Amino acid sequence: MSTYRLEIITRDKVFFDEEVNEIVARGVEGDFAVLVNHSPLVTFLKIAPIKIYDSEKKLREASLTGGLIKVNPEKVTILAEAAEWPEEIDVERAKAAKERAEKRLSDNKYDIARAEAALQRALMRLNLSEKYNR
Numbered sequence: 001m002s003t004y005r006l007e008i009i010t011r012d013k014v015f016f017d018e019e020v021n022e023i024v025a026r027g028v029e030g031d032f033a034v035l036v037n038h039s040p041l042v043t044f045l046k047i048a049p050i051k052i053y054d055s056e057k058k059l060r061e062a063s064l065t066g067g068l069i070k071v072n073p074e075k076v077t078i079l080a081e082a083a084e085w086p087e088e089i090d091v092e093r094a095k096a097a098k099e100r101a102e103k104r105l106s107d108n109k110y111d112i113a114r115a116e117a118a119l120q121r122a123l124m125r126l127n128l129s130e131k132y133n134r
Contacts, residue, residue, distance in 0.1 A: 002036040003055045008064075008078045015083040016052070016062070023076065024051040025069060034071055041071040045078065047120040049128050061086065063128050065121055086132035089125045098122035 006023060008016040024033045026048035034041075050064045067080030101119035104110040 004034075004036050004038075004073070005075045006052065006078075007075070008050075008062075008080060008083055010080050010083050015080070019055050020052055021055055021057055022053040025064070025078075026050075027069070034076055037073045038071050038076075040073070041069070043069055045069055045080070047117065047124055049124060050078075050083075061128060061132070063089065063121075063125050065124075084125070086128050089129040091126065091129050091133075094122045094125040094129070098126065 003019040003021055006016060006018060006020045007014065022033055022035050024031060026032075026046045027043045028046060029043075045064060045067045047066050048064060049061045052060045052062065054060065063082075063084045063086075064078070064080050065082045067078055070077045097118060101115050101122060104115035105112065105119065
């Protein structure tokens with residue numbers, strides 16, 4: 001079975017560095033899959049979970065707070081502000097962030113784009129945590 005190396009780097013650590021069979025990520029133009037020998041690609045990623053299929057096609061998902069993906073046939077590199085496995089998500093912190101973002105969206109004193117991004121991050125974390133930690 002063919003694989004390629006996936007490296008996910010956040011601003012403070014190498015989050016993931018393993019051989020994988022496939023990933024599914026959300027780019028600015030929608031979801032896309034990367035298989036072995038994918039054509040070269042560089043694009044921005046949206047705030048969304050990333051699906052990672054290991055060399056045995058076992059699925060793992062992680063929260064990904066946007067970033068940039070560079071795809072080469074043998075290696076994929078993702079630079080992200082933050083990434084977390086479902087079991088690492090602090091649910092109470094995500095709930096508090098969601099409430100703050102919703103409050104800021106209803107108040108005209110705050111930057112709407114930043115509040116919307118904060119809300120997207122909080123909802124992604126809560127949804128992913130709920131999906132895997134029921």
